Amino acid sequence: MSAPSPAVSDGTIDTTTTTAAGTGGYATLDTPNGPFTVIADDVERVLASGWTEDPAYLSALIHRSLRPESLQRSEALGRLTDAVAAYYAGEVDAPARVEVVQLSGGTFLNKAWDALRLVDPGRPVTYTEFAERAGEPAAVRAAATACARNAAALFVPCHRVKRSDGSLGGFRYGLETKKWLLDFEAPAEE
Numbered sequence: 680m681s682a683p684s685p686a687v688s689d690g691t692i693d694t695t696t697t698t699a700a701g702t703g704g705y706a707t708l709d710t711p712n713g714p715f716t717v718i719a720d721d722v723e724r725v726l727a728s729g730w731t732e733d734p735a736y737l738s739a740l741i742h743r744s745l746r747p748e749s750l751q752r753s754e755a756l757g758r759l760t761d762a763v764a765a766y767y768a769g770e771v772d773a774p775a776r777v778e779v780v781q782l783s784g785g786t787f788l789n790k791a792w793d794a795l796r797l798v799d800p801g802r803p804v805t806y807t808e809f810a811e812r813a814g815e816p817a818a819v820r821a822a823a824t825a826c827a828r829n830a831a832a833l834f835v836p837c838h839r840v841k842r843s844d845g846s847l848g849g850f851r852y853g854l855e856t857k858k859w860l861l862d863f864e865a866p867a868e869e
Contacts, residue, residue, distance in 0.1 A: 701748060701749075702721065702747055702748065702749045702750065702751050703718055703721065703726060703746075703747030703751070704718070704719050704721075704750065704751050704752075704753045704756055705717060705718045705719070705734045705737075705750050705751070705752060705756075706752070706753045706754060706755050706756045706759075706760050707732045707734075708760055708763055708764065710730070710763070710767055712730050712852070712856045712859055712860070713730050713731075713856075714730065714731065714732035715728065715729070715730050715731075715763055715833070716728065716729065716731055716732055717756055717759050717760055717763065718734060718737050718738060718741065718747075719756050719759055720745070720747065720780065721747075723757060723758065723759060723777075723778070724777075724778040724779060724780045725759055725778070725779045725780070725831050726741045726745055726746075726779075726781075726830065726831070727740050727741050727830040727831055728763075728831050728833055728834055729832040729833075729851065729852055730832070730852040730856055731852075734752075738750060740830035741830055742781065742782040742783065742830075744782060745780060745782055758777055762774045762777050762834075766833065771800035771801070771863070772800055774833050774836070775796055775836075777834060779792075779796070779831045779835055781829070781830055781831060783828065787813065787818060787821050788821075788824070788825050788828060790813045790814055790815075791809070791810075791813040791821070792829060792831075792835050793813075794809065794812040794813040794814075795825070795826075795829070795835050795840070796834075796835055796836070798839040798840070800836075800839070800864040803839045803840065803841050803861060804839065804840055804841070805840070805842065805843045806819050806823050806826075806840055806842065806843070806848070807819050807822075807843055809822045809826075810822040822840070823848070825837070826840055826848075826849075827849065827851070829851075833860075837850070838850055838857045838860045838861065839861070839864075847861075
């Protein structure tokens with residue numbers, strides 16, 4: 680994919696309802712947690728990502744109005760796969776600097792995904808705190824749903840949300856991966 684980058688990319692989630700058309704791209708990188716695949720639209724925004732080498736699995740997570748008609752495999756997706764590589768090289772805030780586009784049927788999930796992008800590495804929050812950050816303090820179950828329906832893992836860091844008792848809760852890509860990511864992001868003890 681060699682489409683131009685968006686003119687302005689502040690890292691927030693674009694919630695436009697533009698109908699998908701044309702070809703998207705995907706690339707898979709090897710990581711300590713296994714293969715990690717990124718699917719992007721034609722203007723280099725992340726549509727879906729996760730620890731799998733199956734682009735069809737990830738494509739099914741993309742809202743139908745954003746899902747590309749076809750996907751083209753690439754060795755890399757420029758700044759998107761660079762951000763993943765930078766993350767694993769220790770620059771744990773790198774994924775927050777690329778644009779993500781997700782869409783849901785309601786407004787809470789969009790607000791929640793934006794709020795997730797503001798959770799700092801090494802500072803996980805509880806589902807209750809996450810609901811508060813998304814502007815709906817009583818919506819703890821909806822906050823959990825936002826994590827479960829997040830298509831752009833790592834770029835929208837749902838792994839940074841834990842249960843109130845400190846346990847990990849769920850994670851689409853397994854609790855072993857979630858624990859590894861949290862440990863990797865934890866500040867070094869002095």
